[in-house]
């Protein structure tokens with residue numbers, strides 16, 4: 001399970017970085033489709049961490065560790081950022097026709113929204129990953145490392 | 155010890171690389187740009203359909219943008235114009251960076267984004283470490 005999670009997380013990060021420059025990888029068509037599809041994969045990421053979400057949401061009103069609360073707030077911000085990114089992306093889409101959605105608002109507003117939300121969310125992703133670094137290190141099985149074992153023992 | 159120093163050097167490298175990327179991408183200015191846009195002034199009902207080709211639309215958007223920019227305060231005008239010029243230059247000036255380019259993979263900017271991403275990750279890891287360390291000392 002952790003292996004699947006790990007592969008999913010690495011691919012999410014990689015695609016996210018490719019999306020940050022629409023000109024970088026097979027042009028705007030790729031950008032728009034991948035942007036839409038990645039939304040689904042984030043939902044999968046959510047589903048795989050569902051137990052955590054359920055536990056903390058239940059515990060949020062009661063007492064829960066400060067760290068979990070911080071993670072929770074960050075996760076909600078990430079989700080909002082993701083939503084804004086995809087929504088504004090749809091509003092400015094060029095290769096896929098979304099005009100039937102009639103979203104309103106000026107192109108400039110959505111364009112700036114798209115840029116700012118994606119920049120801010122990428123920074124939040126960095127923080128999110130930093131807060132789960134222990135999990136990442138465990139995946140690399142650093143436990144076999146002698147120094148690490150000493151640290152754990154002390 | 156050698157390993158520790160190695161890790162410190164790598165992390166310092168990441169931080170410096172990230173800061174350069176941050177400046178190079180104009181990261182801060184682009185992140186907060188949305189807060190400088192007066193959304194009500196820019197809001198116009200309806201989203202005109204029938205915009206088909208990329209070139210046609212982008213030229214019209216440029217005029218739209220100029221209109222709405224004119225209504226904004228002086229410094230926002232300046233900032234937007236600068237970034238607009240910068241983007242047009244990027245799009246048109248260097249043909250290979252345009253969407254109709256023949257070269258399909260162009261990862262230079264992606265590497266800068268990776269740098270910023272790593273900067274935030276490393277920054278968080280160490281802030282977190284310092285915080286737990288302080289807690290333990292108490």
Ligand code: HEM
Pocket residue numbers: 005009010012013016042045046049052053071072075076078079082125128129132135136
């Ligand atoms: C819309 C974006 C995202 C949201 C809302 C989100 C949300 C979450 C949630 C709710 C968890 C459960 C645990 C917790 O927060 O403490 C989690 C775990 C995690 N996420 Fe994300 N995440 C997002 C994107 C990413 C990305 C892009 C990466 C990879 C770079 C990533 C890496 C991780 C890792 C490594 C874990 C730990 C897994 C575990 O403990 O089993 N996340 N995320």
Ligand code: HEM
Pocket residue numbers: 016019020021022028031032033034035036038039082085086088089090091092093094096114115118119
């Ligand atoms: C998570 C997903 C996404 C991310 C991280 C992302 C990120 C970005 C970034 C960073 C830019 C460049 C902005 C600038 O230079 O000012 C951009 C441009 C753009 N994006 Fe996205 N985007 C995502 C999803 C989408 C979606 C779903 C669509 C459409 C369906 C879309 C359509 C566009 C368009 C049309 C542009 C303008 C390209 C141009 O004219 O230069 N994006 N995106």
